[in-house]
Amino acid sequence: MPDPFRLLAPKPRGLERDAVELALADGRRVQVARVRDPRARRLRLSVDERGARLTLPPRASLAAGERFLAEHRDWLAVQLAQYACDAIAPLQRDATATLPLRSARLPLRWESGRYARLRRTDTALVFAAPAGADDAALRRALRDFYTGEARADLGRWLPRQLPSLPRPPRRVQFKVMSSQWGSLAPDGSVALDLSLVLARPSAFQYVLVHELCHLIRPDHSRTFWREVETRCPAWRAERDYFHAEGRRLKATLRILLGN
Structure with missing residues (x-):
C-alpha cells in the first residue's frame, strides 16, 4: 500500500531559468542565462557554444549572483572571445573550405x-x-x-x-x-x-x-x-x-x- 505521507510530500523543485544582462569592460552588454539548480552547491559561471550561464544553488540570492558576475566579467569576456574565434560556420556551398x-x-x-x-x-x-x-x-x-x-x-x-x-x-x-x-x-x-x-x-x-x-x-x-x-x-x-x-x-x- 502506498505511503499516504509520501503522496502528500512536496515534489522536489526543478530548474528555474531566466536571463540577466551584464555590461563588460569594453561597453558591450551580453545576456547571461541564469539557472537555479537544486543540486548546485555553489555559484558557478560557465561558457559554451550556447553562451554564458550562471548557476545558482537554492539558497543563493540574486544579488549574490550579480556580484559574482561582476567579479568575473573580465574572465567572461575572454571566454566569450575564445568561443567566437573557435566557432564553426554553417555549411555553405563554395565558401566552406x-x-x-x-x-x-x-x-x-x-x-x-x-x-x-x-x-x-x-x-x-x-x-x-x-x-x-x-x-x-x-x-x-x-x-x-x-x-x-x-x-x-x-x-x-x-x-x-x-x-x-x-x-x-x-x-x-x-x-x-x-x-x-x-x-x-x-x-x-x-x-x-x-x-x-x-x-x-x-x-x-x-x-x-x-x-x-x-x-x-x-x-x-x-x-x-x-x-x-x-x-x-x-x-x-x-x-x-x-x-x-x-x-x-x-x-x-x-x-x-x-x-
Whole structure:
C-alpha cells in the first residue's frame, strides 16, 4: 500500500531559468542565462557554444549572483572571445573550405555533379552538387557522409570485441544525440552519437566499448568498469577528453547539419 505521507510530500523543485544582462569592460552588454539548480552547491559561471550561464544553488540570492558576475566579467569576456574565434560556420556551398573529421580539419573542394555527394580522396574531401542543390540537400549529403565514415570505423573495431561478449548487439545505429554519447536499449540495440566521428578515434572506440560492456553488466558497478578497462585501459583519458571537448564536438555537428 502506498505511503499516504509520501503522496502528500512536496515534489522536489526543478530548474528555474531566466536571463540577466551584464555590461563588460569594453561597453558591450551580453545576456547571461541564469539557472537555479537544486543540486548546485555553489555559484558557478560557465561558457559554451550556447553562451554564458550562471548557476545558482537554492539558497543563493540574486544579488549574490550579480556580484559574482561582476567579479568575473573580465574572465567572461575572454571566454566569450575564445568561443567566437573557435566557432564553426554553417555549411555553405563554395565558401566552406574545410570540414572536421576524426579530430582533424580536412580541406574541402567543391565541384559540380548530378546530385549532392561528399566523398573522401587521399588528400582532401570533394563535395559534388548540382547548381540547384539547396542547403537541405547539402546537409543531407554531409550527414550521409559522416554516417558512412562512422560505420566504416565501426566495421574495423566491432569484430574485435564480439568474441568476448555474451551476445552481439542486435544493431548499431548513429543518431544526433543531445547529451549522451551512446546508449544500450533493452533489446540489445546500441545507439551512438554521430558526432563521435568528429572526435579522436580512440575516444570513439571508448564509447563503443562502454556500450558493449553493458551487454555484460547493465550497471556501472566495479565489475562493469573492470570489463571496460580490460578492453580500453586508457578509458579515463578518453573520459577526460569528452569533458574538455564534448560540447564543442556536439555543437559543431549541430551547426553543420543545421539542427
